Amino acid sequence: MVDSGARGNKDQLKQLSGMRGLMADPSGRTIEIPILSNFREGLSVLEFFISTHGARKGSADTALRTSSAGYLTRRLVDVVQSVVITQPDCGTHEGVRAAILKSSDNFVVEKIEDFIFGRVLAKDVYEPGTGNILVNPETGKVYQRDTVILDDDAKFLSNYKKRVPVVEEKVLDLSDINIPEVYAELAEDVDLGTEVLPSESELNWEVIKKLRESRVKSVKVKLYPIVGSVVAEEVIWDKERKKQLAVEEEQIDVTVAKMLEENNIDSIVVRPEIYVRSPLTCEAEHGVCAKCYGLDLSNHKVVSVGESVGIVAAQSIGEPGTQLTMRTFHTGGIATTADITQGLPRVEELFEARKKTKDPEGIFSKVKGVVVDISQDEPKKIYVQDELGTIHEYVVPSRVRVNVTIGQKVLPGQSLTTGSLKVRKILEELGVEDTAMYLLREIKKVYVQQGVDIHDKHFELIIRQMLNKAEVIEPGDTDFLPGDLVPITILNKVNREIMEGNANIELNRKRVIGKVLAKHILIKNEEGQVVELAKEGEEITEELLEQLIKYNVKDILVINHDKEREVYQIMPKETVKYRRKLLRITQASLEYEGWLSAASFQQTQQVLTDAAIKGAVDYLKGLKENVIVGQLIPAGTGFEI
Ligand SMILES: [Zn+2]
Incomplete structure (x- = not known):
């Protein structure tokens, strides 16, 4: 049995x-x-x-x-209930870099294969060393942008490794049309007569153009085929075996490639860099797009527009909640007495972005560099030298242990000690992407440890909701107020429009000449009094335009030749300055634009008074609001494009 x-x-x-x-x-x-x-x-x-x-x-x-599991589910549902698939493709070129998910204590949370399955490629995948797009020899499938990664593809891509030379010297024939697709540099100074191109200049199109114009027939170049790929599974040490030059999962840039060259390392095993679309980077204004979501896991087909993926995600994460423990385990060893928070309490800690965690706080590296020294005097300090030679000092808190060694290479965001990291600190120091990945790794780890397998995209949808707001710092020439919490998609859109408007100023200034003002223009003069600079119906002359510019009038309303009123921008506008915020799931639900949904969740009185004071309007965008008023929900067959 x-x-x-x-x-x-x-x-x-x-x-x-x-x-x-x-x-x-x-x-x-x-x-x-x-x-x-x-x-x-x-x-x-x-x-x-x-x-x-x-x-x-x-x-x-x-x-x-x-x-507790029931309450967690309720909060999760509330924070993502409005997320449905709203469009087939948002067109973003952003994505998440596929990597082995390892938690801060080096526990392998997920293999690449599982990470990329069911997603869409955000960028072409290049065969390391050649610069050609990777092709699966068995199926003939070409791994270019927009390819959906199915089971076979995930296996092939995650196991694809190749030994690639670090550097190759070559004489390049410039009359040849095929310019190398890999990173290349000039191997020696090239005298063009008018100027000298120094050795080690990158061989980009500008340099090639100069060389061809000066009728240089051939140049000696150094090719670095490994730049742009990822170290597969080895740690590479320098000549004296004193420090690590490259570590597993590290992206190889020019600096690393040159360091390998200096240390006479001929070749290394690398795998291609894979970027996949993710709900985290989707640019759809409402909900997410089908390509960023990828496969519908219930039928393994690309998700259809109208699918309420938010509810699916919340329930997928909430349902196994009853299987998680509520215990804090003792590690049992002699070396440490620290408890490790696991199970539901840890999940809660992460989703609610708790300021005080049950485990002691650990520290992480803010830069890519090598651990050069660890001082043992209390308080212990870890010194990390970055690639420019700057030494960064990290003070080790008393309750945690150091888990790096001298000579080890560390990547940004990597834990230097035991203990859990403060999510808000990661956001401050390293930005949104690292924060999202830390949350994903740590939450996923809890479920994996209890034998529960949930696809990352469900977690990513929740994390997207936690990270999609920003706080306005300087409103610039917009109607926002400092301290406003605004969805990041809206801020980006507003800023993009301002930049576009600024680009048209010169043209607009020419266009308005000879047209008639549709509204009078009031300005503040030097004494601070409000005076009328121009009357309604006045024709715009060169002199008037000069006056308008002098008094910093940014928009004017004029009557067009076809009797239409139109706004012309004649002065550059300031964009909004903002800071990304991390909202815990409860707060994200309460900050949701639709106040009906927020009021039916928690703190009904505050939400309703707030909405009343602001005169807020609920546009019934989400599912809950529509259930409350008794309409069809805007999802599935009720979804209108
Ligand atoms: Zn998208």
Whole structure:
């Protein structure tokens, strides 16, 4: 029965016929007296007593867990209920770089294969060393942008590795049309007569143009075919084996390539860089687009427009909540006494972006560099030297252990110690992308440790909602106020429009000459009084335009030749300055634009008074609002494009 997997497991069989073994007390610590009997023989009174502690804790946990898991689901649903697939393609070129997901304690959370499955490629995948687009030899599939990654593709792409030379010297014939697709530099100074191109200048189109114009027939170049690929599975040390030059999963840039060259490393094993579309980087104004979401996991076809993927994500994450533990485990070793928060409490900590975490706070590297020294005097300090030679000092908090060694190369965001990192600090120091990936790794880890497999895109949808607002710092020439929380898509759109408007100023200034003002223009003069600079119906002359520019009038309303009123921008406008914010899921739900949905979630009084003061309008965009007013929900067949 155990072999077939139908019921029972080895552990239970052991307890029935072997011995029950060591028991745990309510805090998870092992009780040192083992239970030698088994269930068939029966337990002695002492043995029975010992086993009751853990059992009682287990029953209590189960009872509490159902309600906490239920509440988590409710919050998750509320924060993403409005997310549906709104369009087939948002057209973004952004994506997430596929990598092995490793948590701060080096636990492999997910392999690349599982990370990329069911997604759409955001960029072409290049074969390392050649610059050609990668082709699957078995199926003939070309891995260019917009390719959907199915099971076979995920296997092929994640296992594709290649040994590539670090540097190649070559004499390049400039009359040849085929210019190398890989990163290349001039190997020696080239005298063009009018100027000298120094060696080590990048061989870009500008340089090639200059060379061809000066009728240079051929040049000596150095090709670096590894630039732009990723170190596969080895750590590369320098000549003296004192420091690491490149580590697994590192993107190779020109600096790294040159360092490898200096250390006489001929070739390394690399894999191609893979960028996939993700809900995290989708630029759709409402909801997400089908390409950034990828496959609908219920039928393995590209998701259809109108699918309510938000609810699916929230339920996929919430449902296994009952299977997670509520315990904080003791690591049990002698070296540390620190507890590790796992299960539901940890998930909650991350989704609610708690300022105070149960585990001690660890520190992370802010730069890519090599650990050059670790001072052992209290407080311990870790010194990291970046690629420019600057030394960065990190003070180790007293409750955590250092988990890097001297000579080790660290990447930005990598933990230098044990303990959990502060999400807000990552956002401040490293930006949105690293924050999102940290949250994804850590949340996913909790589920993986309990044997629950959930696709990343569900987590990404929630994280997208947590990170999609920004705080206005300087409103520039917009109607926002400092401190306003505005969706990032809207801020980007507003800023893009301002930039476009600014580009048209010269043209607009010419266009308005000879036209008639549709509205009078008021300005503040030097004494601070409001005066009328021009009357309605006045013709715009060169002199008037000069005056308008002098008094910094940015927009004017004029009557066009076809009697239409039109606004012309004649002075450059300032864009909005903002800071990205991380909202915990509860806050994100309450900050949601639709106040009906927010009011039906929590803090009804505050939400309603706030909405009343602002005179807020609910445009019934989400699902909840429409259920409340009794309309069809804007999803599935009720969704109108
Ligand atoms: Zn998109």
